[in-house]
Amino acid sequence: MTETIAPEPTQEQAALFARVRRLMLIAGLTTALAVAAVLIAIGYRLFRTEGSAVNTDTTAVLPKGARIVSTGVAGDRLVVTLEVGGATEIRTFDAHTLKATGRLKFANEP
Template identity: 80%
Template sequence: MTETDAPEPTPEQAALFARVRRMMLIAGLTTALAVAAVLVAIGYRLYRAGGSAPATHSTVTLPKGARIVSTAVAGARLVLTLDVGGAVEIRTFDAKTLKPTGRLTFATEP
């Protein structure tokens, strides 16, 4: 088998090859930067998560005759909906520390 010799590229072709190489270099560097950013974000989240929060034991007192209608978690908050003698009340607590963060009561207009 004989090998064919590739002819020397013309100046226009050489300029085109140089442009393509430059664009590929830019695309490769951009991809490497994006992959590095994703790895940094994953590492940051793993580092921040660290370990699990220590178990807490807490007793929250409710008004006499109150009953819990529903519970929900909203972000870093624990939300309790209470029925207190026929009136609806919403109490929020910090999910990690279980400290009260808010209280919302509802009343009807006279």
């Protein structure tokens, strides 16, 4: 059997081969970077911890004579509107832990 020997590429062909290799390397690296970014995004979504769900029984003590006007949820906050002696007060609680996060009081000007 005789083997066919490929002739040496010309200078133009060698330059073309080098350019194609360089472009393929760029395309391969770009694809690898894109796949890595997608895998990182999926991993982040799967394994991020927002805190575990905790069963909590909490008793919030209201001032004497206070009346709950309304309740609502805003994001990860529980919002309770109270009427205390003619003044309006808004209390916010963390929806996951039920810890108080803020209090806003409204009063009428004298």
